[in-house]
Amino acid sequence: MVHIKCRTVLYPFSEIRRLALSDDQVPWTTPMDNYSPPDYDSPVLHNKPWADPPTDSSSFHPKWNGLDGTVNRQSHTGPYKVVDGRPLNPEGRTGLKGRGVLGKWGPNHAADPVVTRWKLSNGIKDTHPISKLPILQFCAIQRRDCGQWAIPGGMVDPGEKVSETLKREFLEEAFNSLEMGREKKVTEDMVGKFFEKGEEIFRGYVDDPRNTDNAWMETVAVNFHDDKNETVGKFKLQAGDDAQSVKWVDVDKGLDLYASHSSFIETVAKLRQAHW
Numbered sequence: 001m002v003h004i005k006c007r008t009v010l011y012p013f014s015e016i017r018r019l020a021l022s023d024d025q026v027p028w029t030t031p032m033d034n035y036s037p038p039d040y041d042s043p044v045l046h047n048k049p050w051a052d053p054p055t056d057s058s059s060f061h062p063k064w065n066g067l068d069g070t071v072n073r074q075s076h077t078g079p080y081k082v083v084d085g086r087p088l089n090p091e092g093r094t095g096l097k098g099r100g101v102l103g104k105w106g107p108n109h110a111a112d113p114v115v116t117r118w119k120l121s122n123g124i125k126d127t128h129p130i131s132k133l134p135i136l137q138f139c140a141i142q143r144r145d146c147g148q149w150a151i152p153g154g155m156v157d158p159g160e161k162v163s164e165t166l167k168r169e170f171l172e173e174a175f176n177s178l179e180m181g182r183e184k185k186v187t188e189d190m191v192g193k194f195f196e197k198g199e200e201i202f203r204g205y206v207d208d209p210r211n212t213d214n215a216w217m218e219t220v221a222v223n224f225h226d227d228k229n230e231t232v233g234k235f236k237l238q239a240g241d242d243a244q245s246v247k248w249v250d251v252d253k254g255l256d257l258y259a260s261h262s263s264f265i266e267t268v269a270k271l272r273q274a275h276w
């Protein structure tokens with residue numbers, strides 16, 4: 001499917017308007033002689049240690065499509081093209097050049113922990129009246145930046161292992177570990193143990209509203225399932241960091257989630273033979 005969430009007219013956190021494109025104009029292979037979208041780098045990127053410099057900066061010598069020191073500039077989708085010193089979005093045009101609010105030119109790597117449990121009534125799995133399948137619940141956070149419900153994912157720090165990011169972001173956003181007191185160690189140990197066993201369900205491009213022609217989100221999404229509601233499934237959740245709320249949400253095809261997150265949840269529902 002062509003990307004769509006990164007084509008909404010107003011670019012997030014700005015007054016910048018993307019150039020409107022039809023679906024057929026998205027692929028770079030469709031000729032568009034006069035394609036000249038606005039070029040936008042958000043002022044928030046200025047002098048930030050986590051952001052790249054502008055591509056024309058004399059001190060910037062990135063290793064595209066490779067591991068560049070501790071920064072992974074490789075795409076999960078395969079090698080991307082670099083035109084006039086800028087990486088090209090592998091999924092096509094977005095109606096905006098530059099980086100927008102994303103720190104890195106090219107892929108910006110994230111990780112998404114999809115933490116699930118069964119919906120129980122009096123200790124018995126609840127089934128859906130129509131599909132007759134058991135209802136799965138996933139741990140969802142409400143994003144502080146846009147108010148949308150989402151998987152509690154986040155960016156992979158330079159040099160960080162994806163397995164660490166998955167655990168750290170879940171602890172920060174769904175357990176508020178950054179503000180935990182005495183319980184911190186016990187919670188980290190419990191989540192750490194639970195996160196030892198996960199199933200990767202997706203690795204690739206994310207249709208994120210922040211994407212541009214030259215910078216985009218990619219993720220590794222992993223499912224961690226508490227089959228008996230005996231570990232993470234029974235702990236009290238508390239929103240933290242870039243999450244303003246957190247709750248267990250019933251999995252169903254009517255979910256309207258941030259970026260491509262509904263499609264990750266659909267994959268997990270099918271993997272667990274749950275209602276969708």
Ligand code: RP5
Binds near residue numbers: 150
């Ligand atoms: C999405 O943005 C990813 O799937 C991940 O959930 C998230 C990472 O960005 P932040 O939550 O750090 O803003 O594209």
Ligand code: MG
Binds near residue numbers: 154
């Ligand atoms: Mg975070």
Ligand code: MG
Binds near residue numbers: 152153242
């Ligand atoms: Mg996040």
